[in-house]
Structure formats: C-alpha cells, structure tokens
Amino acid sequence: MEKKITVLPGDGIGPEVIAAAVRVLKVIGKRYNHDFQLGYAAIGGAAIDQFHNPLPEKTIEMCKESDAILLGAVGGPKWDNNPAELRPEKGLLTIRKTFDLFANLRPVKAFPSLLNASPLKREVAENVDLMIVRELTGGIYFGEKHRTEEEATDLNIYSRHEIERIVDKAFELAKLRKGRLCSVDKANVLETSRLWRQIVEEKKEQYPDVTVEHNLVDSVAMKLITNPGHYDVVVTDNMFGDILSDESSVITGSLGVLPSASIRSDHFGLYEPVHGSAPEIAGEGTANPAAAILSVAMMLRYSFGMTVEAEEIEKAVNDVFNDGYYTADLVKNNEHFLTTDEWTDKVIAKIDSNFVIDCIMESYI
Numbered sequence: 001m002e003k004k005i006t007v008l009p010g011d012g013i014g015p016e017v018i019a020a021a022v023r024v025l026k027v028i029g030k031r032y033n034h035d036f037q038l039g040y041a042a043i044g045g046a047a048i049d050q051f052h053n054p055l056p057e058k059t060i061e062m063c064k065e066s067d068a069i070l071l072g073a074v075g076g077p078k079w080d081n082n083p084a085e086l087r088p089e090k091g092l093l094t095i096r097k098t099f100d101l102f103a104n105l106r107p108v109k110a111f112p113s114l115l116n117a118s119p120l121k122r123e124v125a126e127n128v129d130l131m132i133v134r135e136l137t138g139g140i141y142f143g144e145k146h147r148t149e150e151e152a153t154d155l156n157i158y159s160r161h162e163i164e165r166i167v168d169k170a171f172e173l174a175k176l177r178k179g180r181l182c183s184v185d186k187a188n189v190l191e192t193s194r195l196w197r198q199i200v201e202e203k204k205e206q207y208p209d210v211t212v213e214h215n216l217v218d219s220v221a222m223k224l225i226t227n228p229g230h231y232d233v234v235v236t237d238n239m240f241g242d243i244l245s246d247e248s249s250v251i252t253g254s255l256g257v258l259p260s261a262s263i264r265s266d267h268f269g270l271y272e273p274v275h276g277s278a279p280e281i282a283g284e285g286t287a288n289p290a291a292a293i294l295s296v297a298m299m300l301r302y303s304f305g306m307t308v309e310a311e312e313i314e315k316a317v318n319d320v321f322n323d324g325y326y327t328a329d330l331v332k333n334n335e336h337f338l339t340t341d342e343w344t345d346k347v348i349a350k351i352d353s354n355f356v357i358d359c360i361m362e363s364y365i
C-alpha cells in the first residue's frame with residue numbers, strides 16, 4: 001500500500017521520540033511491502049523560530065495532501081511568554097481544528113511488566129484496559145478569550161452537534177469493546193455538562209447493548225486510580241479528557257507509554273503521544289519513545305486498516321518490556337536503563353525476530 005504521512009516533530013523531546021517512531025514505521029513498511037512516503041514540516045516553537053507562525057500555511061498544505069499526520073509534541077519555556085498567537089500550543093490547537101479532528105482516542109492499557117513502575121498496588125493496576133474518548137475541537141480551549149490586567153475569561157461552549165458526534169463515537173467504541181460507557185461531566189455546576197448529560201441520555205436509546213453511567217469529574221479523578229478496572233470507555237469533554245488522560249499514566253507507570261489518535265469520520269487522522277515536550281529532559285536521549293511508537297501502531301490501525309502491522313508493533317513493545325528493557329522513566333533509583341535509541345533498537349530487533357517466527361509458523365501451516 002502507498003501512504004503519505006506528514007511528520008511534525010515539534011519541540012523538546014518531540015523530535016527524539018518521532019525519530020524513534022519513524023524508524024519503527026520504516027521497518028514495518030519494509031517488512032510488509034508498504035510504500036510510506038514521509039514529508040517533514042514545522043509546527044509549534046520550531047515553526048515560530050523559523051516562520052514566525054506556530055502552524056505555517058506550508059505545513060497545513062502538506063497535511064492536506066497526506067493520508068495521516070504523525071506529531072511529536074510542542075512547547076517549552078523558550079516560548080512561554082510569547083503573545084497568544086505566537087504560542088506553540090496555538091499551532092497544535094489550530095491543526096486539530098483545521099482538520100476537524102474531534103475525537104481523541106487515548107487507550108490506557110497496563111503492560112504486565114510495568115506494574116512495578118506504577119505506584120498503584122499490582123492488583124489495582126493489572127489488567128486495566130480502558131479507552132478515554134476526549135472531545136478535541138470544542139469546549140473551553142477553543143471558546144472566546146478575553147484578558148485585561150484585572151480580569152480574564154475563557155468561554156466554555158459546546159453545541160449539540162459537537163456533543164452528539166463525540167458521544168456517538170464513544171458508544172460505537174463501547175459496543176466493540178466491553179459494552180460499558182462512563183460519561184464524565186460536572187453537571188452539578190456547568191450548563192455545558194447538563195447539555196452533555198442530556199444528550200448521552202437521548203443517545204443511549206440507540207445503543208441498547210451499552211450500559212451507561214454518568215459520573216462527576218472530581219469523583220472520576222479519584223476512582224480512576226483507586227479502581228481503574230471499573231472502566232471500559234470513558235467519554236468526556238476537551239479539558240476533562242486532557243487532565244484525566246495524564247492522570248491515567250499513574251496506572252501504566254509513565255506518561256511515556258501512552259499513545260493517542262485524533263480522528264474524525266473518515267480515515268484521516270493525527271497521531272501523537274499523550275505527553276508533552278518534556279523540555280527538562282530534551283537532548284538527553286532518555287525520553288521514552290513507546291508512546292510515539294504506539295501512536296504509529298494506532299495510525300496503521302485507524303487510518304490505514306493495517307491491523308496485523310499494528311499488532312506487530314504492539315507485541316514488540318510488550319515483548320521488550322517483558323524482556324526487562326526500560327527507559328529512565330520506568331526504573332527506580334540506580335537501576336539500569338536504555339537510552340531512547342537503544343530501546344528503539346530492541347523494539348526493531350523484536351519486530352525482526354517475531355517476523356521470522358511468523359514466517360516459520362506459516363510455512364508449517
């Protein structure tokens with residue numbers, strides 16, 4: 001298959017984890033005879049430095065001609081005091097909005113070999129397999145903003161249409177999974193949440209196979225780490241989803257292993273780690289590339305329908321953890337760890353050896 005992918009490395013550890021993810025993508029392309037055509041473009045702080053714009057028109061044009069986008073992360077202290085239009089995060093929000101990527105899928109799966117890295121008790125974190133479905137192009141991050149020296153406002157606004165489409169997506173996913181949907185809001189206080197809750201109630205008639213519960217976000221913040229096994233699909237708004245998904249990294253042991261897919265109704269999508277640019281470790285070669293590599297797997301699955309190839313990557317990542325190889329974020333005290341590149345080498349070696357085993361098995365069948 002021939003696919004065009006725009007790669008946006010971004011800032012901080014973004015370029016480091018994306019370099020790792022691209023190496024894995026190329027290996028998979030070679031193994032399965034896919035022609036992945038990669039084009040690089042600027043976003044975030046890197047784009048501000050080069051083009052005085054966090055999302056240059058040239059980047060948008062390249063993305064429009066692509067089948068999918070792979071993104072690292074944006075931001076860093078260098079740009080923190082820039083005016084709003086020249087902040088790296090503005091580039092990220094704008095690309096999500098420009099391409100109408102309203103559904104952000106953030107799977108949280110506990111890797112058995114990482115249970116020691118999680119501060120949670122083994123019996124609490126093990127077997128967790130949940131999916132946060134975060135609305136990504138509306139809500140408080142996109143509402144009108146206003147600021148004076150004395151006052152500041154951020155408008156939280158959601159239309160019926162915006163809520164309906166993300167809720168539908170979550171119901172559809174729940175149907176394909178364990179059939180449980182938890183809708184998270186703050187309906188005891190917010191009007192946007194009351195509309196959200198009403199729409200979930202209306203929609204549930206169309207999905208009789210899915211059981212629905214409504215929970216307030218403050219209590220979910222607690223239950224997500226005391227009883228994460230309770231959850232299957234969690235659907236929520238832009239800001240609550242942002243916060244809860246970082247919190248869920250406590251279950252997996254590190255933010256560095258959480259991937260995401262930002263999709264819409266067709267096959268186009270943007271794939272990026274849940275984590276940010278981690279400026280304090282940028283350039284050290286210690287960043288965990290697993291989230292970026294697993295985001296590539298999500299791209300193969302959701303945008304290209306390459307399920308076998310996606311599973312190949314996910315299996316390799318799991319196998320490398322099982323073999324006891326970790327990056328710095330996953331070890332305690334002075335335990336040995338691998339650099340970003342060394343750990344990626346292990347994943348690639350695993351893909352190669354698993355592929356050989358698959359070929360031998362096939363020749364017996």
Ligand SMILES: NC(=O)C1=CN([C@@H]2O[C@H](COP(=O)(O)OP(=O)(O)OC[C@H]3O[C@@H](n4cnc5c(N)ncnc54)[C@H](O)[C@@H]3O)[C@@H](O)[C@H]2O)C=CC1
Pocket residue numbers: 013017072073074075076077089092255256257272273274275276277278279280281286287288289291329
């Ligand atoms: N999608 C994006 O581009 C995002 C960008 N940001 C931006 O990133 C910058 C830093 O934000 P923070 O709040 O520090 O969040 P962060 O996610 O960059 O880092 C939080 C913590 O996790 C660690 N960490 C994150 N990813 C890691 C990885 N792959 N391997 C090892 N450790 C990892 C960091 O070292 C830090 O201790 C800010 O400018 C922020 O706006 C934050 C979140 C998402």
Ligand SMILES: CC(C)CC(=O)C(=O)O
Pocket residue numbers: 089092093141242274
């Ligand atoms: C610009 C922010 C909304 C990025 C972020 O934290 C995220 O999407 O997780």
Ligand SMILES: [Mg+2]
Pocket residue numbers: 242243246274
């Ligand atoms: Mg975030």
